[in-house]
Amino acid sequence: MLTIRSVAVSLSLFAVAQTMSVAAGPSTESPRCCLSTAAGARPGNSPQLLRLTAVPGYEQHRVNDILLLSPATGTARLGGSGSKAASSENAHVVFFPGDIQNFQQEMALQPEAAQWQSWSLERVALVLGLRFPGHHVWIIRASRMYLHKFSCYQNFVESNLFGAPEHTPDYGAFRHLRALLGHGMERAGLPNPLPPLGSTAVPAPLPPGFSLTVVGFSKGCVVLNQMVYELSRARADPELKLFLDCVSDMYWLDGGHPGGSETWVTDKQALGELATSGVSLHAHVTPYEVRDPMRAWVGREHRSFVQTLEELGACLSHKLHFEDEPASIENHFRVIEVF
Template structure:
């Protein structure tokens, strides 16, 4: 455990012994994220379809029910009984599908390394038609006060990587606090953040940047409070 802090995202990005990311272009973060979402949508579909089928079966039985009665001459006859449909939406319900959905990706603190890894993989990932369609469905990405144990690449500043990213037309929001970008012991973080925003802007990407609690002393408490204000 480095500096009494440790977290890793080995299913998305390779890290060294200190937990700092070692980015590359083919680790498979996009594929893993896409597969997780496909499985999540399938589970929700199966669950909702199962519930909907139970409702439909009950409605079908209710709408076809009959009550027996006896006529005046003593012969048994059938009298149609009107039954309420307990759920009129049952026949027209469609469960959610990943096709046609839109997504917002959010990374916080060390978790921003996952978003950064996605940027490194972008060019290669587009070669897979399913992943390419998924990338096109991502509308917005949020970087929330990113930081990690390494001494660089807290924010991605490689023009060739960011140029590829800018072509996606994804809207980018960055929200930071003095805890990360004003730390004199980690001065590269603030510099990289500014460069990240500047380069994306130069490439014509829609990007916003906001620093929160700027007039307050840097603190881990405010670092976590960024969840409340972004």
């Protein structure tokens, strides 16, 4: 089991955060921060955190800050546990965080967020780096943080002030993610970045060995849900179909948002598209979300999501973590360590 302490050895992430770029402009140069992950690690073998600010998506007004953890040299051919696709120099993981999660430096300045710094974007990146060795880990910061704690993924799904979604079949979540990753790879100087959308009359091939795992935690699951609603139209788009064919796994980690419904996708037509997509699906939950008597619909929707996908023959794994422990926000966050 991965723990926060295991990834924090020999590392002061607050110091790292202070040295990272916080400029809002789309500079093509961002400072790199080398992170020692083990005693005696050779220079050049440690992973690197790189903060990219105001990375554009497929529309000019859709921009997101991104944190990239590049794998340590020499791990690119290792296999990540639980992932269908073998790791390669073009294996990528995208993570959408939940409420309160932000860059370490910014969380330290907010009284309500400071106590949850163990789950800052930087620390989560390191946890995921161990969970998916040899992968590039992309942490997508919500485009808006209302009152410094309510994450809003407006660039991916129509949302209210508190980040509760209103799903539609054509908002452009896949197109935004595809463009965001392409621009991010260019900004980070990675070899073989994704080609720009619409750059040729015939869809340009993707880089050799490109694979993608998508992970949503808590509020971040609204992005995955939006992708499910968009699957039918996205698969009909030749350019996006190439991208979708490279998605190996999707992980829902204890999804939740302040709306009164649609915490989990229950629409059978949308789930039918998901079941036939060939993507390996994973649902990991805790009592904090699915056993809350004040939000009983979350548990009902989760059961419907799992049952429907199983009936449709989807490649699905699911698990309730900490089921014998009292529901707590601490265990809600810990699902990031144990999934």
